[in-house]
Amino acid sequence: xxxxxxxxxxxxxxxxxxxxxxxxxxxxxxxxxxxxxxxxxxxxxxxxxxxxxxxxxxxxxxxxxxxxxxxxxxxxxxxxxxxxxxxxxxxxxxxxxxxxxxxxxxxxxxxxxxxxxxxxxxxxxxxxxxxxxxxxxxxxxxxxxxxxxxxxxxxxxxxxxxxxxxxxxxxxxxxxxxxxxxxxxxxxxxxxxxxxxxxxxxxxxxxxxxxxxxxxxxxxxxxxxxxxxxxxxxxxxxxxxxxxxxxxxxxxxxxxxxxxxxxxxxxxxxxxxxxxxxxxxxxxxxxxxxxxxxxxxxxxxxxxxxxxxxxxxxxxxxxxxxxxxxxxxxxxx
Ligand SMILES: CC(C)(COP(=O)(O)OP(=O)(O)OC[C@H]1O[C@@H](n2cnc3c(N)ncnc32)[C@H](O)[C@@H]1OP(=O)(O)O)[C@@H](O)C(=O)NCCC(=O)NCCS
Numbered sequence: 001x002x003x004x005x006x007x008x009x010x011x012x013x014x015x016x017x018x019x020x021x022x023x024x025x026x027x028x029x030x031x032x033x034x035x036x037x038x039x040x041x042x043x044x045x046x047x048x049x050x051x052x053x054x055x056x057x058x059x060x061x062x063x064x065x066x067x068x069x070x071x072x073x074x075x076x077x078x079x080x081x082x083x084x085x086x087x088x089x090x091x092x093x094x095x096x097x098x099x100x101x102x103x104x105x106x107x108x109x110x111x112x113x114x115x116x117x118x119x120x121x122x123x124x125x126x127x128x129x130x131x132x133x134x135x136x137x138x139x140x141x142x143x144x145x146x147x148x149x150x151x152x153x154x155x156x157x158x159x160x161x162x163x164x165x166x167x168x169x170x171x172x173x174x175x176x177x178x179x180x181x182x183x184x185x186x187x188x189x190x191x192x193x194x195x196x197x198x199x200x201x202x203x204x205x206x207x208x209x210x211x212x213x214x215x216x217x218x219x220x221x222x223x224x225x226x227x228x229x230x231x232x233x234x235x236x237x238x239x240x241x242x243x244x245x246x247x248x249x250x251x252x253x254x255x256x257x258x259x260x261x262x263x264x265x266x267x268x269x270x271x272x273x274x275x276x277x278x279x280x281x282x283x284x285x286x287x288x289x290x291x292x293x294x295x296x297x298x299x300x301x302x303x304x305x306x307x308x309x310x311x312x313x314x315x316x317x318x319x320x321x322x323x324x325x326x327x328x329x330x331x332x333x
Pocket of ligand 1: 157160196228320
């Protein structure tokens with residue numbers, strides 16, 4: 001049975017840098033509060049006053065990955081597009097990217113699993129590759145959060161965390177023994193669904209969105225921050241141990257762990273819990289904030305270059321987020 005190898009990665013973030021200091025002009029907050037609680041120094045937001053498409057960020061990240069791999073768009077047999085902030089309610093953003101890449105007929109699926117989206121998407125792509133359905137798949141995570149945040153003091157607990165960006169991975173079937181995705185582990189617990197959620201627009205409402213919903217803030221993401229934090233620091237190490245044990249491996253075997261960039265303090269607690277050295281864990285939330293489904297591929301793209309990940313290295317990805325959902329993937333590079 002073939003396995004899934006990562007061939008190349010690409011990333012794209014908007015040029016506009018929004019520092020913590022910039023946010024103090026919009027809401028009551030401070031650089032010290034944000035850095036101390038989250039580790040974030042700045043994030044990228046799409047420019048104000050002109051439309052930017054989520055699928056354009058994804059396109060740019062994809063083009064960079066294709067250039068690194070020496071592939072053409074026509075080499076892609078399927079698109080798995082992970083986002084919770086698509087350009088439109090329908091159709092899937094993967095279809096817009098499909099058109100921009102000039103790939104009529106190539107299947108395109110959206111995965112809407114928020115912070116764990118990239119790993120859920122990887123599990124889907126990996127299953128397709130293992131059963132021999134496709135050999136070359138584009139897996140992309142892309143988010144534009146900044147157009148949907150409450151940037152007043154009312155929404156400050158959420159809005160200081162999130163950033164915009166995209167990351168793309170080119171996946172290919174390999175028959176090389178031991179290489180590729182070893183396993184993906186996915187979990188969800190819907191009892192916590194409303195602890196990190198955006199109430200509207202929603203099909204349960206008639207109409208789906210109203211002036212009252214905008215006024216009350218129901219259209220902005222809301223979060224029970226401490227509950228998210230407490231669950232994340234338990235679930236992320238737990239799912240990593242589960243994956244390592246199933247593969248007969250230990251944390252010492254890991255060359256690199258790329259945790260979802262939710263909060264630097266969460267990453268640090270995961271690192272301590274698994275007794276990982278600093279050089280085994282990669283974080284870049286300081287520069288990009290939390291970009292949800294894009295955070296792992298953006299961090300992975302930087303980490304692979306900066307940390308010199310080579311063939312045969314063991315790489316772990318783990319994430320926790322809305323749902324609650326949590327997930328993990330182990331890859332032999
Ligand atoms: C959001 C988070 C940073 C808040 O940190 P916290 O230590 O839990 O802070 P609290 O929510 O208890 O709030 C403490 C105080 O800071 C205030 N506060 C909240 N956001 C603030 C901000 N941006 N700037 C300044 N003060 C803020 C609160 O209003 C509260 O004030 P009060 O004590 O007067 O009521 C933290 O809970 C967290 O990181 N949670 C996980 C979030 C996450 O990872 N989400 C993504 C999921 S993938």
